Amino acid sequence: MTTLNASVARAVHWHRPLMALSAAMAVLALACSAGLLLDHRTVIGAPVWLKPFKFSLSLMVYCLTLAWMITLVGRGRRLADRAGTVIAISAAGEMLLIVGQAARGRASHFNTTTPLDDVIRLTMGATxxxxxxxxxxLGVLLFRTAVADRANRWAVRLGVVLSLVGMSLGALMVLPNAAQRRALESGVDTVIGAHSVGVADGGPGMPLTGWSATGGDLRIPHFVGLHALQALPLLALLLAVLAQRLPRLTEQRRARLVLLAAALFTGVLAVVTWQALRGEPLVHPGAVTLTAAGLLAAAGVGGTAAALR
Incomplete structure (x- = not known):
């Protein structure tokens, strides 16, 4: 318990703007949970407070992870601190807009139906x-930082890279589809962009996530890539704990396993992106998707055996 209290005390003094925002997002997630129970309004077929709830949880762990990563930076620490502050301000601004639109009962993303909605959409894009x-x-600075343990070093570096890729895939959602382009050409203000592929937004969705259960959903690769930031460091931590009981799990072998996990994570990200773009729902994969998943699983088993050899 003393060790836990000391760890929490140290964590509180990580990058303070990011830690403060992470704590605020935890409180906001609780508030949005109450909103889900008490406010029965919907936006494009989803509960109005579902998006703020999911974004607050995601940003809570995102800011917490980045605050920890900044403590690893040696050379360039001042620049890392400034980058963290920019991230915290940008994320806070985006959440204020998302919550404000939810309170108004309006869609926050892709919405151009009124001048105010369009300004909010563009401002969110800037944040x-x-x-x-x-x-x-921060990723560039981490590549220049000599983290002592090789497994942790690659987990942190590649986690940031995959997270940036996942964020970039979000750009696929802001492109207008054919129907939206026709509406814009005819002078009609409409929504620009969509989560779903092959079906309209707001249809049957998976529990909690709301991801489409009838068509492709571009939020899936966005989510998968973004949270490599937590998955790879957590794997490195788990391997370090196991190494205390398994001497055979040397630093070199742990580093190999982390590199293998990053490669497999990249493969999974490619498959779910490809699946979404083909308009195929995650819960109903076709033969081609199942084949790709099987090949990835086989590569994982073979790669693990080779890494431990």
């Missing part, structure tokens, strides 16, 4: 660009 740029700067 995301600043957030992406701040994460990129």
């Amino acid at each position: 995301i660009m600043f957030l992406w740029a701040g994460t990129l700067i």
Whole structure:
């Protein structure tokens, strides 16, 4: 318990703007949970407070992870601190807009139906660009930082790279589809962009996530890539704990396993992106998708055996 309290005390003093925002997102997630129970309004077929709830949880762990990663930076620490502050301000701005639109009962993303909605959409796009740029700067600094343990070193570096790729895939959602282009050409203000592929947004969705159960959904690769930032460091931590009981799990072998996991994660990201773009729902994969998944699983088994050899 003493060790846990000391760890929490140290964590509180990580990058303070990011830690403060992470704590605020935890409180916001609770508030949105109450909204889901008490407010029965919907936006494009989904509960109005579902998007703020999911975004608050995602940003809570995102900011917490980046705050920890900044403590690893040696050379360029001042720049890392500034990048973290930019990320915190950008993320806070985006969440304010998402919550404000939810309170109004309006769609926050892709919405151009009124001048105010369009300004909010464009402002959110700007905040995301600043957030992406701040994460990129931190990633470059982490590649220049000599983290002592090789498994942790590659987990942190490749986690940031895959997270940036996942964020970039979000750009696929802001492109207008054929029907939207026709409406814009005819002078009708409409929604620009969509989550779903092959079906309209707002149809039957998976529990909690709301991802489309009848067509492709571009939020899936966005989510998968974004959270490599947590998955790979957590794997490195788990391997380090196991190594205390399994001397055969040397630093070199743990580093190989992390590199293998990053490669497999990249493969999974490619498959779910390909699946979404083909308009195929995650819960109903076709033969081609199942074949690709099987090949990835076989590569994982073979790669693990080779890494431990």
